[in-house]
Amino acid sequence: MAPALVLRAYDPADAAAVRRICFDTALFGQPLRPVFDDEALVAEALEGYYLRYEPELTFLADAAGTLAGYVSGCADTRLFHRRYARGIAPRLLGLFLLHGHWLRPAVWALLLASARAARTWRDVHGVLARDYPAHAHLNLAAAWRRQGIGAQLFDRLLATLRARDIRGLHISAASAGGQAFFARAGFQRLAEYPAPAILGQPPHTVHVMGLKL
Numbered sequence: 001m002a003p004a005l006v007l008r009a010y011d012p013a014d015a016a017a018v019r020r021i022c023f024d025t026a027l028f029g030q031p032l033r034p035v036f037d038d039e040a041l042v043a044e045a046l047e048g049y050y051l052r053y054e055p056e057l058t059f060l061a062d063a064a065g066t067l068a069g070y071v072s073g074c075a076d077t078r079l080f081h082r083r084y085a086r087g088i089a090p091r092l093l094g095l096f097l098l099h100g101h102w103l104r105p106a107v108w109a110l111l112l113a114s115a116r117a118a119r120t121w122r123d124v125h126g127v128l129a130r131d132y133p134a135h136a137h138l139n140l141a142a143a144w145r146r147q148g149i150g151a152q153l154f155d156r157l158l159a160t161l162r163a164r165d166i167r168g169l170h171i172s173a174a175s176a177g178g179q180a181f182f183a184r185a186g187f188q189r190l191a192e193y194p195a196p197a198i199l200g201q202p203p204h205t206v207h208v209m210g211l212k213l
C-alpha cells in the first residue's frame with residue numbers, strides 16, 4: 001500500500017532533502033549530476049534564497065518521512081533580487097572558489113551561460129513583478145509525479161499568498177511537464193527566453209507564466 005501523504009510546512013531539518021530534490025530536478029526536470037556534480041552550489045543557487053529568507057512559503061509533500069516534493073515561493077520578486085545579490089551571490093562565489101571550479105573551463109562555460117540567462121530572467125521579471133509580484137518553484141521527485149501531488153502543493157502555496165493579499169504570481173518553466181502543469185493550472189504565458197545552453201542538451205525555452213490571484 002502507498003504511504004499516506006501529508007502536506008506540511010517546511011522545517012529547517014528538511015533542508016538537505018529539499019536541496020537534494022532541487023538538484024535532482026535541475027536539468028529541465030531531470031538530475032543535473034551528469035552535467036555538473038556540485039549539489040551544494042546548485043542547490044544554493046536555485047533554492048538557497050527561499051529556505052533562508054522566506055521559509056514560511058515552502059511547503060512539503062511528506063510520504064511517511066520521505067520527501068516526495070516541495071513548493072517554494074517568494075512574495076516580492078523585487079526584494080528577492082536585492083537579497084539575492086547581497087546574501088546569496090557571495091555564498092555562490094565562496095563555493096565556486098572553495099570547490100576549485102575556477103580551474104575547470106567546462107564549469108566556466110556553464111556559469112557564463114547561466115549568468116546570461118539570469119540577466120535575461122532578471123530583466124523580464126523586473127517588469128512582471130508589477131502585476132505578478134510573487135514567484136514560485138515546484139519540484140517533485142521522479143517517483144511521485146503525475147499523482148496530483150504537485151497540484152495539491154501548489155494549492156497550498158496559492159492559499160497562503162491569497163491570504164496575504166498578493167495580487168499575482170509568476171513562474172518560469174523550462175520543462176515540458178512544468179509548462180503543461182502551469183497551463184492546466186490557469187497560468188497565461190507572458191514571455192519566453194532561451195534556457196542556458198548546457199553541453200549535450202537540446203535547446204530549451206523558458207516560459208514565463210503568470211496567474212492573477
Ligand SMILES: CC(C)(COP(=O)(O)OP(=O)(O)OC[C@H]1O[C@@H](n2cnc3c(N)ncnc32)[C@H](O)[C@@H]1OP(=O)(O)O)[C@@H](O)C(=O)NCCC(=O)NCCS
Pocket residue numbers: 025028029030136137138139140141144145146147148149150151152171172173174175176177178179180181182184
Ligand atoms: C511539473 C510537476 C511539478 C507537476 O507535478 P505533478 O504532481 O507531477 O502534477 P499533477 O499530477 O498534479 O498534474 C496536474 C495536471 O498538470 C498537467 N501535467 C502535469 N505533469 C504533466 C506532464 N509531464 N505532461 C503533461 N501534463 C502534465 C496535467 O494536466 C495534470 O492533470 P492530469 O494528470 O489529470 O492529466 C512535476 O512533474 C515535477 O516536479 N517535474 C519535474 C520538475 C519540474 O519540471 N518542475 C516545474 C518547474 S517550476
